[in-house]
Amino acid sequence: MKKLSDEEIQDKLQELEGWTYAKNAIHTSFQFENFKEAFTMMTRIAFEAEAMQHHPNWGNVYNQLEISLSTHDADGVTEKDFKLARAIEKIIETTN
Template sequence: MKRLTEEEINQKLKDFEGWTYAKKALHTSFQFENFKEAFTVMTRIAFEAEAQQHHPNWGNVYNELEISLSTHDADGVTEKDFKLAQAIENIVEATN
């Protein structure tokens, strides 16, 4: 998988509100009403990540979920990261 240039990444990020690029990865965070809602979304994302065979770096504290995406084999961001980012956005939107 080809690593995207910073220019390509910034162009694609225009379609992803709340996502940023830093340290060779895409980053975002979400806040939910409570821990149960955050964990429910994490579970849905986990199933999607497994289906795509591409897994996020993430952390959860109570109602907040922080996510970073990068393709380790490419040492940066690839199309795989944007595909998973879109799936994550769709999952979060479906829960609102």
């Protein structure tokens, strides 16, 4: 996959509410009612990420989930990261 330019990344971020670009990755965070809900969401995202063969860098503390996406092989952000970000957004939307 081709690494996207900063301008391409900023253009694509317009489609994703709550996502930012910093340190060679796109980032977002979510807050849930409790740990169980956060962990359930992580599990749903994990299945999608595995199917896409693209895995997030993420962290969870109680009801908070922080996600960073970057394509290591390209040393930056690619269309693959935006595809997973859109899938994550769809998973979040369908459970709210």
